[in-house]
Amino acid sequence: MSTEPIVRIDGVHKSFGSLAVLHDVSLEVQRGEVVVVIGPSGSGKTTLLRCINHLEKIDAGRIEVNGHLVGYRPGRNGGLREETPRAIAHQREDIGFVFQRFNLFPNMTALENVAVGPARVRGTAKAEARSEAATLLDRVGLADKHASYPSQLSGGQQQRVAIARALAMKPALMLFDEPTSALDPEMVGEVVAVMRELAEDGMTMVVVSHEMAFAKTAADRVVMMDGGRIVDSGPPDRIFSADAGERTREFLARIV
Secondary structure: OOOOOOOEEEEEEEEEEEEEEEEOOOOOOOOOEEEEEEEOOHHHHHHHHHHHHHOOOEEEEEEOOEEOOEEEOOOHOOOEOOHHHHHHHHHHEEEEEEEEOOOOOOOHHHHHHHHHHHHHHHHHHHHHHHHHHHHHHHHOOOOOOOOOOOOOOOHHHHHHHHHHHHHHOOOOOEEEEEOOOOOOHHHHHHHHHHHHHHHOOOOOEEEEEOOOHHHHHHHOOEEEEEOEEEEEEEEEHHOOOOOOOOHHHHHHHHHH
């Protein structure tokens, strides 16, 4: 297995108009590593995640996933040129993304929601895609919900379908953007349990989350962002201790 980082972010800047959101952000994520990104609202966490998948264009710097540039190709004089939509879609096949909102197709069953990506994008045979979708739904605890439509599922169940859908594409990397923020408190645990199992199975994950219990117990590394910058980074034992940086301690004191 390659020892190269699966994610390499180097000097990334991003602005929305006159509002600078990311300032010279650099980060590497190793294969099999679980990185949880924390920080106050507006600190750039979600924007960073969306840039990794090229859902947002970057203004400067570069992002590589699995050894390849995401969203761009080398241009003249050492610069970068944006890739074609088809090439970007191909690059995204390596990256699973689970959003705050579930974004399921309302007219498809849980099984159909999970099977549609491999069948349409990867060209997987329909029967094989459905079989793999059934296995994934079983894996996330939805063995009895294959034929259910999103409207018949709770928020926690819908989010687990969304996780299964992302896994169906066999990604090398999973990105989670506050996957429990839209859930009622009693549903949070069931989604976190699935994420914890993925972490234990060695899935490479970058998770933006306010679930500090997950960060403490499942993360290999916790990254603290503030004002569009990474201001602290380290193992949970350090981040959730008196050895953390001053801004990190101040932030955690308000929410833990």
